Amino acid sequence: MQNLGDFQNIKLDATRPVLEAITLSCERDQRRLFTGLSFQLQTGDMLRIRGPNGSGKSSLLRLLCGMTQPVSGHVDLFGQALVRQRGTLASKLLWIGHAAGVKALLTAEENLAWLGALHMHGANASIEQALFAVGLRGFEDTRCHALSAGQQRRIALARLYLPDLPTLWLLDEPFTALDKAGTKQLEAHLARHCDRGGTVVLTTHHELSQQAYAYKDLDLGQYAA
Numbered sequence: 001m002q003n004l005g006d007f008q009n010i011k012l013d014a015t016r017p018v019l020e021a022i023t024l025s026c027e028r029d030q031r032r033l034f035t036g037l038s039f040q041l042q043t044g045d046m047l048r049i050r051g052p053n054g055s056g057k058s059s060l061l062r063l064l065c066g067m068t069q070p071v072s073g074h075v076d077l078f079g080q081a082l083v084r085q086r087g088t089l090a091s092k093l094l095w096i097g098h099a100a101g102v103k104a105l106l107t108a109e110e111n112l113a114w115l116g117a118l119h120m121h122g123a124n125a126s127i128e129q130a131l132f133a134v135g136l137r138g139f140e141d142t143r144c145h146a147l148s149a150g151q152q153r154r155i156a157l158a159r160l161y162l163p164d165l166p167t168l169w170l171l172d173e174p175f176t177a178l179d180k181a182g183t184k185q186l187e188a189h190l191a192r193h194c195d196r197g198g199t200v201v202l203t204t205h206h207e208l209s210q211q212a213y214a215y216k217d218l219d220l221g222q223y224a225a
């Protein structure tokens, strides 16, 4: 079994953590990706997870939202073990995966209604406004197989503009396929969310603008064997 490295604790100032990783170790296909990873995130924190392809960024995000289990260690959410909150996770965190996840035969509006269904109910006006916010005005009724990769990504990201969202956002490669304007807009939206007391964890190869937000950095590549 290959050990790709140990982590140091990331010291993030804290009272009651929104999200806490406690000595997490992760394996995939009997291959050790990381060991002893610990950090805490508070309201207002933005954590960027970066590192080379295959270093375990998406795997870490999946641990943090309870989709997979660590080989050792655990994740706490709002001060309680995440595994004991399985039935209520949709109201506590929002995860957007690295694939756009849209259905080709559904329209932009239908896709967003479906993607947002875990967090909101009804409210067509909100769906329309969210699509407008990501620049898809006029594409509401277009089936997604007729949209570009960047436009499909924008549908997935439109979830971040729906009302009554959980405050903790876990985003896997959210900047993929976005143009410069879309990237800038998303950075500003994430910064605004944190300014309002939200918490964001994202994986990306993209260099975030330091001016947009004083984000924390976790470089998995530093720990690769």
Ligand SMILES: Nc1ncnc2c1ncn2[C@@H]1O[C@H](COP(=O)(O)OP(=O)(O)OP(=O)(O)O)[C@@H](O)[C@H]1O
Residues within 6 Å of the ligand: 028, 029, 033, 051, 052, 053, 054, 055, 056, 057, 058, 059, 060
């Ligand atoms: N579905 C899977 N089944 C088994 N192993 C997987 C699976 N997906 C990824 N892996 C392995 O887990 C390791 C980490 O993958 P992961 O997707 O977490 O990396 P990453 O840092 O997000 O990569 P990238 O920058 O390419 O998105 C890789 O070695 C990969 O081969």
